[in-house]
Amino acid sequence: MGSLIFSLATTLLLWIGFGFLLMSLIRRFDLREARNERTHTEGFAIPFLMGAGIGTFLQFIFSIVHAPLWLSLSTMMAASAFGWIQFGWEECMTSMQRSIKYLQNNRWQYVGWFVSILFLIVFFVRSTSKTIYVWDGIAFWMPKMHSYWQDQIINPRTFIEFNHPEYPLLLPTVGANTFTLFGEANEPAAKAAIFAFTITAVVLLSSFIMRRLRWYIALPLLFSFLSLFIFREHVAGEYVGTADIFVGIYILAGTISLLQKKPLQAVILWCLAPWAKSEGLVWAGVTTIGIFFSYPTIRKYVLLTAPLLAAPWSLFTKYMGLSSSQYFRFNELYARPWIEYATYSIHSFREEFRNVEKWNLTFYLFFGALVFRIRQVFSDKALFIPVVAFFIQLVSYMVIFTITPEEQATFIAAAVSRLTLHLAPAAICIVVYMISSTDKELVHGAKIKKR
Amino acid sequence: MNKLSALFPLLGWFYISLFGIIGVYLVAGKARVYIERLFVIVVVLAMSFLSIQNVSMEYGGYTQAVHNMNKSWQQKVMDEFSGTYNQYYKTFHSIVPSGALIHLYNTDTREFLIARMYLYPASVIEYGFNRPVEDGYAIMNRGDMKKVPGARILAEKDGKVLIVIGDSWGH
Numbered sequence: 001m002g003s004l005i006f007s008l009a010t011t012l013l014l015w016i017g018f019g020f021l022l023m024s025l026i027r028r029f030d031l032r033e034a035r036n037e038r039t040h041t042e043g044f045a046i047p048f049l050m051g052a053g054i055g056t057f058l059q060f061i062f063s064i065v066h067a068p069l070w071l072s073l074s075t076m077m078a079a080s081a082f083g084w085i086q087f088g089w090e091e092c093m094t095s096m097q098r099s100i101k102y103l104q105n106n107r108w109q110y111v112g113w114f115v116s117i118l119f120l121i122v123f124f125v126r127s128t129s130k131t132i133y134v135w136d137g138i139a140f141w142m143p144k145m146h147s148y149w150q151d152q153i154i155n156p157r158t159f160i161e162f163n164h165p166e167y168p169l170l171l172p173t174v175g176a177n178t179f180t181l182f183g184e185a186n187e188p189a190a191k192a193a194i195f196a197f198t199i200t201a202v203v204l205l206s207s208f209i210m211r212r213l214r215w216y217i218a219l220p221l222l223f224s225f226l227s228l229f230i231f232r233e234h235v236a237g238e239y240v241g242t243a244d245i246f247v248g249i250y251i252l253a254g255t256i257s258l259l260q261k262k263p264l265q266a267v268i269l270w271c272l273a274p275w276a277k278s279e280g281l282v283w284a285g286v287t288t289i290g291i292f293f294s295y296p297t298i299r300k301y302v303l304l305t306a307p308l309l310a311a312p313w314s315l316f317t318k319y320m321g322l323s324s325s326q327y328f329r330f331n332e333l334y335a336r337p338w339i340e341y342a343t344y345s346i347h348s349f350r351e352e353f354r355n356v357e358k359w360n361l362t363f364y365l366f367f368g369a370l371v372f373r374i375r376q377v378f379s380d381k382a383l384f385i386p387v388v389a390f391f392i393q394l395v396s397y398m399v400i401f402t403i404t405p406e407e408q409a410t411f412i413a414a415a416v417s418r419l420t421l422h423l424a425p426a427a428i429c430i431v432v433y434m435i436s437s438t439d440k441e442l443v444h445g446a447k448i449k450k451r
Numbered sequence: 452m453n454k455l456s457a458l459f460p461l462l463g464w465f466y467i468s469l470f471g472i473i474g475v476y477l478v479a480g481k482a483r484v485y486i487e488r489l490f491v492i493v494v495v496l497a498m499s500f501l502s503i504q505n506v507s508m509e510y511g512g513y514t515q516a517v518h519n520m521n522k523s524w525q526q527k528v529m530d531e532f533s534g535t536y537n538q539y540y541k542t543f544h545s546i547v548p549s550g551a552l553i554h555l556y557n558t559d560t561r562e563f564l565i566a567r568m569y570l571y572p573a574s575v576i577e578y579g580f581n582r583p584v585e586d587g588y589a590i591m592n593r594g595d596m597k598k599v600p601g602a603r604i605l606a607e608k609d610g611k612v613l614i615v616i617g618d619s620w621g622h
């Protein structure tokens with residue numbers, strides 16, 4: 001138990017400190033991103049995600065030049081310590097003061113946070129009572145943790161040994177860092193480290209819901225969303241061992257950032273989604289283009305950030321010949337006309353969205369709210385961009401299901417839930433944002449104003 | 452009419468009710484605000500009810516998890532991978548030379564994946580007795596050793612043996 005807590009605490013402290021350092025650099029650009037919306041969640045959740053994403057990415061870069069993992073990890077620890085000393089204390093104090101003041105004016109939120117913490121404890125116990133055992137975990141994520149830890153550098157030969165050599169390295173690096181810290185392949189400790197992402201996701205979602213909605217909607221919705229299968233099984237349950245939920249978490253964080261009027265922060269978080277898993281690339285591309293055209297004042301930063309984060313791994317895999325070409329064999333013969341494969345793909349998602357046992361009524365609420373607020377979607381660019389990205393990402397999955405030469409029914413059965421995992425967190429916060437607009441209209445009797 | 456009736460099982464209550472509500476909303480005019488409010492309240496109530504059901508189903512899993520929580524990490528790994536962890540990681544891993552090719556006989560895919568992970572930096576390949584290895588390393592059940600004449604045992608654990616055939620040992 002002690003080793004699990006130690007692993008979790010070390011991961012949180014390491015990447016939050018590094019995240020503070022990164023965010024202080026972003027603020028130097030004087031983008032006038034709304035500071036008044038900074039909440040206690042941004043006290044650590046956003047810095048953690050940013051720190052973990054960019055930090056592990058930098059470790060990959062160091063590995064290319066043969067700097068061993070223990071050295072890059074030590075460097076990150078030193079940078080994190082600097083981040084804590086220089087910025088962390090002030091950030092924590094500011095966030096805590098704001099949080100206490102806010103909670104004093106909204107006492108019902110104590111109930112919400114109690115529910116969230118209770119869920120987190122249950123999830124932690126469920127998660128760390130078993131090691132990683134799911135198929136994807138033992139086929140490619142965990143082997144890469146082992147190989148990266150043993151080799152201490154990125155060895156392209158290694159990836160070819162395992163399934164999906166082209167998949168990026170956020171999850172394996174977090175695991176390999178844990179092995180390096182412990183000096184042994186302590187798999188449950190790696191799982192505990194990964195749980196840090198769960199904590200940030202729950203905190204982000206809880207804070208967003210409770211800040212935007214009245215208590216009689218916020219509390220039941222919070223309870224409903226935290227009890228979804230994505231949390232019960234994929235993030236927090238025994239099942240964890242796939243990287244799909246990390247794509248969902250980065251998409252969630254970016255969407256919340258944009259809805260809080262922080263477009264550059266959103267771009268950075270969205271561009272880290274492909275670092276968790278390749279499927280994040282479509283979302284990152286669409287949203288980057290959307291932000292580039294919608295926010296002219298930050299265009300130069302978008303042009304700098306997006307390629308810096310997205311390009312190196314893509315170039316590395318192309319250079320090393322690690323490909324995902326098995327999904328794109330256009331010249332393969334099909335047993336039936338392609339339109340039948342396309343129809344089957346559409347029906348698979350139709351069925352998935354109405355799977356109430358997995359998703360509750362999340363997508364029912366999402367599609368209903370989307371139609372009711374369609375004018376708001378088209379008038380509010382912060383809402384328009386993630387909604388468009390949602391549907392383009394969905395269509396891209398249907399296209400993959402249509403063209404992949406793998407046996408379609410088996411492939412869809414194995415993949416459709418995991419792919420919907422990428423979309424569900426964003427759908428949740430889009431729904432909350434739209435519902436909260438409805439709520440304000442009813443309270444104030446005002447028409448929707450253009451943002 | 453037949454095509455229309457086929458839509459019901461295809462769409463189910465989920466999409467049919469959604470389309471119905473959206474249809475009412477579009478023609479409602481000034482009452483739209485109240486339809487939205489009613490929709491949100493009813494759906495949130497329904498979600499809460501379903502959530503309570505979902506969460507209550509998890510109770511059994513949670514009590515079992517509490518029981519497993521305080522086991523050591525090696526015990527947790529062995530609980531999941533049973534003998535394969537002791538065999539491949541604790542026994543064979545330190546013996547196989549780095550970069551060696553290990554032929555794995557008579558295993559299912561899951562065991563192959565576990566062996567591949569735990570034997571790294573050696574490589575692993577699935578093999579069959581119809582083409583026995585003449586020179587190299589192999590892992591098989593002890594009882595199958597008679598099918599591979601000339602093999603020498605390097606290590607053994609729980610009925611699984613790491614063998615070498617030919618002159619590979621020491622190279």
